Amino acid sequence: MANEAATQHHPKYQAHKPEQDAVDYELQTYTRGLDFERPPLTFQASKWEELACSRLSADSKGYVYGSAGVRETTDKNRAAFKKWSIVPRRLVKYDGFPDLKTEILGEQLSVPIAMAPVGVLKIFNPDGEMAATRAAAQEAVPYILSTASSTSIEDVAQANGVDGQRWYQLYWPSREHDDITISLLQRANKAGFTTLFVTLDTYILGWRPSDMDNGYNPFMRADRIGVELGMTDPVFRQQFKERHGVDVEEKMNSAAPEWMRTIFPGTSKGWEDVEFLKSHWDGPIVLKGIQSIVDAKKAAEVGVAGIVVSNHGGRQQDGGNSSLGVLPHIVDAVGDKLTIFFDSGIQSGADIAKALALGADCVLVGRPYVYGLALGGEKGVEHVLKSLVGELELTLHLAGIQSVKKEHLNREALVLEDDLFNSVKGIGLH
Ligand SMILES: Cc1cc2nc3c(=O)[nH]c(=O)nc-3n(C[C@H](O)[C@H](O)[C@H](O)COP(=O)(O)O)c2cc1C
Numbered sequence: 076m077a078n079e080a081a082t083q084h085h086p087k088y089q090a091h092k093p094e095q096d097a098v099d100y101e102l103q104t105y106t107r108g109l110d111f112e113r114p115p116l117t118f119q120a121s122k123w124e125e126l127a128c129s130r131l132s133a134d135s136k137g138y139v140y141g142s143a144g145v146r147e148t149t150d151k152n153r154a155a156f157k158k159w160s161i162v163p164r165r166l167v168k169y170d171g172f173p174d175l176k177t178e179i180l181g182e183q184l185s186v187p188i189a190m191a192p193v194g195v196l197k198i199f200n201p202d203g204e205m206a207a208t209r210a211a212a213q214e215a216v217p218y219i220l221s222t223a224s225s226t227s228i229e230d231v232a233q234a235n236g237v238d239g240q241r242w243y244q245l246y247w248p249s250r251e252h253d254d255i256t257i258s259l260l261q262r263a264n265k266a267g268f269t270t271l272f273v274t275l276d277t278y279i280l281g282w283r284p285s286d287m288d289n290g291y292n293p294f295m296r297a298d299r300i301g302v303e304l305g306m307t308d309p310v311f312r313q314q315f316k317e318r319h320g321v322d323v324e325e326k327m328n329s330a331a332p333e334w335m336r337t338i339f340p341g342t343s344k345g346w347e348d349v350e351f352l353k354s355h356w357d358g359p360i361v362l363k364g365i366q367s368i369v370d371a372k373k374a375a376e377v378g379v380a381g382i383v384v385s386n387h388g389g390r391q392q393d394g395g396n397s398s399l400g401v402l403p404h405i406v407d408a409v410g411d412k413l414t415i416f417f418d419s420g421i422q423s424g425a426d427i428a429k430a431l432a433l434g435a436d437c438v439l440v441g442r443p444y445v446y447g448l449a450l451g452g453e454k455g456v457e458h459v460l461k462s463l464v465g466e467l468e469l470t471l472h473l474a475g476i477q478s479v480k481k482e483h484l485n486r487e488a489l490v491l492e493d494d495l496f497n498s499v500k501g502i503g504l505h
């Protein structure tokens with residue numbers, strides 16, 4: 076009761092506006108606690124997963140939290156962040172607050188963070204992609220729309236708005252369906268999606284025991300979850316009608332699986348096929364799912380603009396290396412030729428600082444924002460994005476790092492925690 080009265084005399088929590096600069100944002104994040112105003116969600120990033128999972132249905136929880144196999148890759152993704160420690164520097168004098176602005180593939184970003192492509196968002200909240208893309212625009216973070224979206228390309232573009240930054244992620248149909256690929260690319264292009272992300276690690280879904288136990292497959296349902304891009308695609312619709320004599324709506328039991336087989340063909344393309352995408356996409360192309368130096372070099376050779384160093388959050392192949400572990404090696408090999416995006420395992424602003432210090436130009440965040448969506452819809456996603464940005468800014472500030480530019484934020488900010496213990500003089504067997 077006392078608390079309630081107190082809040083009436085304090086300003087309501089103000090949403091972070093993209094046009095606010097870093098100074099306002101950091102102060103606002105701090106002073107909110109003094110207003111006795113309760114945040115819509117906890118600021119404890121380590122709690123989002125547990126909280127969201129406790130509220131979701133067993134099926135949806137299994138889908139987002141679930142990983143491939145025995146979660147070895149997922150666990151390694153997390154463990155890798157803990158191996159690196161941020162070494163703060165003192166008496167670093169500069170005016171103001173850390174500058175988070177960056178330029179990525181010709182676009183000005185207010186922070187080097189984007190929302191990873193995540194499909195089937197309506198299984199977490201009925202507002203699904205609409206809520207997520209609105210939150211992205213509100214927080215001035217690029218939104219990457221998945222081909223497995225439960226909302227159409229055109230509706231997402233409209234919700235993202237004229238000022239929103241949006242990129243499109245392609246699940247690449249087999250080459251016999253080039254006409255459908257071209258249709259998707261044209262729709263995305265027309266709707267203002269600027270960069271194309273092509274996911275290479277998911278031509279077939281991974282071995283996911285939680286979904287198998289639940290007998291759960293979100294996109295084989297009649298409610299168009301995960302298949303909306305196909306159901307709204309003029310070329311797919313036309314071809315379906317020719318095959319079945321009826322519209323997709325009249326035969327969803329066939330239409331949904333047919334679409335899924337189209338975008339998850341079960342076999343991989345080859346490097347030579349990238350040329351086809353280059354000739355049909357008017358903008359930068361980024362290959363998502365790179366985990367080896369040899370593939371990173373191939374990507375540079377075929378002339379794409381960037382790569383995402385990602386293992387799909389450990390959801391595809393188990394027994395793999397951590398994504399963060401391989402990041403600096405890939406940066407050393409191709410960092411001067413390609414824009415390097417990174418994802419898999421980020422939970423906090425400090426994690427983001429580490430990935431940037433290791434050479435990523437921009438990071439993608441997956442599960443954390445899905446948990447925000449599950450817990451609080453659009454506001455929940457906004458909260459997660461605000462938290463990540465706010466903590467990134469403070470992490471840099473406290474470490475004496477002036478900006479996200481490579482000259483300020485680089486490997487010199489990090490030490491391998493184990494090295495601190497391995498290299499102590501006078502310790503050991505003599
Ligand atoms: C529920 C869920 C659905 C996903 N759907 C897609 C997708 O449609 N396309 C894609 O390229 N990646 C997809 N991903 C992978 C993410 O883009 C990203 O690589 C991954 O979540 C990063 O790891 P993190 O969750 O630890 O941040 C999905 C991830 C999750 C958790």
Ligand SMILES: O=C(O)C(=O)c1ccccc1
Nearest residue numbers: 194195223277294301390
């Ligand atoms: O679950 C995923 O990781 C993913 O990429 C996906 C695939 C198909 C539909 C929705 C998401």
